[in-house]
Amino acid sequence: MMRFASTLFTLTVVACGGSTLPPARIADTQSSISAAAAVGAEQNPQAALHLKMARDQLNQAQELANDGKDDQAKLVLQRANADAEVALMITREAEASAGVRKTQADVQALQNRNQ
Amino acid sequence: MKLTPLLCPFTLVAAFGCAATGPSPELMDARRAYDGARTSEAATYSPDKLLSAKQALEKAESAHADDAGSFEEKSLAYVAQRKAQYATVYGMYEKDRRDQAEAQQAYRDKQDTLRRSAVQQATEAQKSLAATWDNLANARNQLAVQQTQLQSEKEARAKAEQSAAAALASLSKIAQVKEEQRGVVITLDGQVLFVTGKAELLPIARDRLNEVAKSLKELDDDKLVSIEGFTDSRGADDMNQRLSQDRANAVRDYLSSQGVKPEKLRAIGRGEANPVASNDTPEGRANNRRVEIVVQSSAQAAAGMSSARQ
Secondary structure, eight states: OHHHHHHHHHHHHHHHTOOOSOHHHHHHHHHHHHHHHHTTGGGSHHHHHHHHHHHHHHHHHHHHHHTTOHHHHHHHHHHHHHHHHHHHHHHHHHHHHHHHHHHHHHHHHHHHHHO | OTTHHHHHHHHHHHHHHHHHSOOOHHHHHHHHHHHHHHTSTHHHHOHHHHHHHHHHHHHHHHHHHHSTTOHHHHHHHHHHHHHHHHHHHHHHHHHHHHHHHHHHHHHHHHHHHHHHHHHHHHHHHHHHHHHHHHHHHHHHHHHHHHHHHHHHHHHHHHHHHHHHHHHHHHGGGTSEEEEETTEEEEEEEHHHHBOTTSOOBOHHHHHHHHHHHHHHHTSOTTOEEEEEEEOOSOSOHHHHHHHHHHHHHHHHHHHHHTTOOGGGEEEEEEETOSOSSOTTSHHHHHHHSEEEEEEEOHHHHHHHHHHHHO
């Protein structure tokens, strides 16, 4: 009886919270999302969209893992990670592009001042 | 196991069905995104990200080949699409950074050029200002020198005028000295100077003319001296004219022999003209027989010449 109960407990744990989804991968994705948010992805419409998709998919991956659908959870987690990275890069690129335009305008202003 | 023969055709159909299923929309998107990335700045600026996108697409293609339309294919294709997008944006980002570095360099270069130009302009302006100050200082010095010269010339002139005036005034003992508009007029009595009717100087005349010469030598160089001979109205006009001219010449020559510069002297015979007294009485005629030595300044001489021309 004790043996049966122990087996049942193990099965329950596996089914409810005992996902094989490595916590490190979840943490990585969370870090990617945090990094994108930290550079201001929410202020860039295109980046914000990817950030939202990343967050939604992280939640979805956790739900899938809770449902024991680890393979799907891993794939969705990859998607979340990819979206977070895109959000980060779109934000940084927009900032860099604005910086270039600003500097080029400064150069032009100096040239005009000299004329 | 008995079902196996029955299942086989279904399995085959299912397998063919799967193989015949085209790529998922996600995979199509991933392929398009990768093609876009390959021809974007990523090829130049982020080849490693492009490679990573390619590998992700290969995994998706492999998943499609293994199990077309599967969740895995769609997910891996989604990831591949995002990685291609990431590579593209990363390429743009890298290009931005290089453009930024170039623009910043251009800005610094431009600033340097402007600064150098400003420094050069300031230096030139300083030089020009310094030169202007020098010129001003020189002009002031010159002005001061000129003022000093002018002052000493003025003083010298005043002194000379004084001594000349004094010299002329001293002649009043031996002659009549008058200041008229035409200059200072020294009138010498004809009888004292000449033998009657002749242009020959008497010995006493020489003494007097020596005094006159001494005074005239003290005059400034710009003073001209006109020696004018006059007669009374007795005798023929032409004879009187000639006599007055000869007497004026005799006085001029004597003064010249006593050191008065000949270029300052001019002898004029006036004949009977301009009598100073009546020719009807012996005294008046005696007064009319005279020699006038007119000391005129160059300005007066010029004015006289000008009015003579008119």
